[in-house]
Amino acid sequence: MSLEDEFRDEPEDIRWQGRFITAKTRGRWEYVSRARGIKAAVILAVTPDDEVVLVEQFRVPLGRPCVELPAGLIGDDAGGEGEAAATAAMRELEEETGYRAGRMEDLGEYFSSPGMVTEAFTLFRAYDLERVGPGGGVEGEGITVLHVPRAHLPQFLEAKRAAGYAIDVRMLMLLSPLWFKE
Numbered sequence: 020m021s022l023e024d025e026f027r028d029e030p031e032d033i034r035w036q037g038r039f040i041t042a043k044t045r046g047r048w049e050y051v052s053r054a055r056g057i058k059a060a061v062i063l064a065v066t067p068d069d070e071v072v073l074v075e076q077f078r079v080p081l082g083r084p085c086v087e088l089p090a091g092l093i094g095d096d097a098g099g100e101g102e103a104a105a106t107a108a109m110r111e112l113e114e115e116t117g118y119r120a121g122r123m124e125d126l127g128e129y130f131s132s133p134g135m136v137t138e139a140f141t142l143f144r145a146y147d148l149e150r151v152g153p154g155g156g157v158e159g160e161g162i163t164v165l166h167v168p169r170a171h172l173p174q175f176l177e178a179k180r181a182a183g184y185a186i187d188v189r190m191l192m193l194l195s196p197l198w199f200k201e
Contacts, residue, residue, distance in 0.1 A: 039095070052137035053092075059140035060108035061090040061189060063126070064118060066148055071172060071193060072116050073165040076156070078185060085185035086165070086176065088193075089115040090140065108143040116164050117154030121147025131188075169193075 029046040036042075041054050053059075064072040078085045091111030094102035105123045113119050126142040156162035167175045172193055176186055 039092075050135050050137060057095050058093050058104070058128075059090055059138065060093055060104050060111055060143060061088050061140045062108050062112045062120075062123075062143050062145050063088060063193075064112060064116065064120065064145040064148055065169065066166065069169050070166040071169050072118060072148075073167055074115050074154075074156075075163040075165055075184070077161060081185045083183060083185055085187055086179050086190065087187040088189050091115070093141075104141040105143065108141070108145075112145055113151065113154075115154055115156050115160075115162050117150055117152040118145070118148045119151045120145035121149070 026046050026048065031043055031045045034042045034044055034049075036054060039054050039057070041052050043050055043052060066072060072089065073086055074089050075084050075086050077083070089112050091107060091114070093104050093107040094100050105125065108123050109120060122145075124144040124146065126144055128139050128141050130136075131138045131140065154162065154164040172190075176190055180186055
């Protein structure tokens, strides 16, 4: 019997639910999902000077700052139900980095850590960037905007790691030239 067959008919039990996450079990498996089926938008933005726009933010679960791509939840605010992923990506890019994109290309849906989290995100590539503000996120987020020359990204990430920063797994794709097709 396959794992799929074994768990297909097992009921999903909610063990705990908060505002944004839900802890669940299905048979012997324990995992976490976003409450209310909320998904995320993640943005790959590169300036005309070939700098990758990243953000640095303290992450409580890790107990340290983390270097990440700009990202945010889709439709998480009251009245935001039904928000389009591309709209959320545009909003989050501007809030977090101060950049407005002329257009967003949908690069597909991905899953963060499918062995323990049901969280999905849609990856977007931002084009035609225009700086319209300082970024930094909304009050209380404490986001620092980073501009890293794409050619120096491996060294930058290694220096941050050596300094004790966490590095988001999505940084791996930035190390591949396949993500930078024009």
